[in-house]
Amino acid sequence: MVRLITHNLLACHAKDCNTNNFPLAFKDVQLEIREAEFNPEFLRGFLPKLEWTALVDTAKQLGDTSLPVEQPEMLDDEFLKNLHHVLLEIHVEEGSMTCPNCGHVYPILNGIPNMLLAEHEIG
Amino acid sequence: MIPTPDLSHLSRDDYDQVYEPAEDTFLLLDALEEDAESLKRSKPTICLEIGSGSGCVTSFIGNILGPSVLYICTDINPHACQCSRWTGKQNKVDIHVVNGSLATPFKHRLARKIDIIVFNPPYVPTSEEEASGAQSSQDIDGAWAGGRDGMQITNTLLNCIEKLLSPCGRFYLVALKQNDVPGIIRRMHEAYCLKGEVVHQRRAGREHLFVIRFAREQ
Numbered sequence: 001m002v003r004l005i006t007h008n009l010l011a012c013h014a015k016d017c018n019t020n021n022f023p024l025a026f027k028d029v030q031l032e033i034r035e036a037e038f039n040p041e042f043l044r045g046f047l048p049k050l051e052w053t054a055l056v057d058t059a060k061q062l063g064d065t066s067l068p069v070e071q072p073e074m075l076d077d078e079f080l081k082n083l084h085h086v087l088l089e090i091h092v093e094e095g096s097m098t099c100p101n102c103g104h105v106y107p108i109l110n111g112i113p114n115m116l117l118a119e120h121e122i123g
Numbered sequence: 124m125i126p127t128p129d130l131s132h133l134s135r136d137d138y139d140q141v142y143e144p145a146e147d148t149f150l151l152l153d154a155l156e157e158d159a160e161s162l163k164r165s166k167p168t169i170c171l172e173i174g175s176g177s178g179c180v181t182s183f184i185g186n187i188l189g190p191s192v193l194y195i196c197t198d199i200n201p202h203a204c205q206c207s208r209w210t211g212k213q214n215k216v217d218i219h220v221v222n223g224s225l226a227t228p229f230k231h232r233l234a235r236k237i238d239i240i241v242f243n244p245p246y247v248p249t250s251e252e253e254a255s256g257a258q259s260s261q262d263i264d265g266a267w268a269g270g271r272d273g274m275q276i277t278n279t280l281l282n283c284i285e286k287l288l289s290p291c292g293r294f295y296l297v298a299l300k301q302n303d304v305p306g307i308i309r310r311m312h313e314a315y316c317l318k319g320e321v322v323h324q325r326r327a328g329r330e331h332l333f334v335i336r337f338a339r340e341q
Binding site: 001003005006008011013021022037042045049051088109110112113114115119122 | 166168169190191192193195197199201204205208217219220221222223224227228229230231232233236259261
């Protein structure tokens with residue numbers, strides 16, 4: 001149940017890994033699409049907190065090309081519906097996420113990302 | 124009156140592995156309910172509960188604030204993560220769960236972006252070995268074993284709170300008398316200019332419990 005909204009907020013936090021540690025790269029994923037209630041107010045409020053390029057690139061990797069490269073100024077319904085789908089309806093059930101900097105692998109088990117580090121990896 | 128979340132889907136087997144809501148949980152719910160109107164007025168976008176266990180507290184906040192907030196829960200215990208997710212579902216609150224320690228997976232991306240942080244920590248004074256062992260074993264003992272003065276785990280989080288809170292953000296912390304509540308408030312003010320206030324307290328059996336609310340000085 002890692003969805004792209006959560007993925008957009010997670011960065012590698014292993015010891016001494018402070019730059020280029022985001023976004024984590026999905027690997028070997030199993031996806032499920034589950035409908036969620038459309039809430040334009042939430043999406044508008046959340047937009048400023050997103051890293052847009054990371055979101056667009058990650059969606060593309062998972063096969064969704066509905067989002068524009070640049071965040072639009074006009075937030076029309078079609079755009080918000082696409083954003084809603086990308087952020088909240090694509091569920092990554094199994095797979096892993098790899099840090100682009102240090103290569104640390106965070107597994108996804110039963111839909112829950114395991115972001116725990118071993119003691120020697122904690123910064 | 125905001126109803127206590129429905130937990131009827133959780134069984135004895137779940138509570139063998141995950142902390143069952145008790146007096147400390149209910150004290151926290153009471154404090155949050157008292158703040159319900161001002162929480163709504165603050166128009167939060169992101170709410171993070173650390174060590175969410177059964178998921179009872181975030182589901183309760185979800186019932187107060189509705190669907191225009193992103194609800195994130197972390198727990199080191201994988202079964203607690205599942206329970207938090209189920210409890211969200213049972214109470215129609217969409218909870219995003221991460222199996223992780225404190226707020227560390229979010230510290231880069233959510234710096235000064237979190238509007239509500241809630242932590243009912245492992246606050247029971249134990250030996251340091253017991254607290255560290257409980258955290259590494261990722262099981263139910265991690266829900267209560269708090270190390271020296273019961274503050275070993277809480278202190279780690281207290282040092283990150285200021286970096287995570289949004290400008291008008293609030294942090295709710297459950298503490299025990301033995302944790303030295305005035306000392307916690309003093310240290311947070313001296314080190315981070317965060318103003319702490321006891322918003323609720325109650326004696327429950329041998330425990331004297333407090334809820335402290337922290338915010339930036341305006």
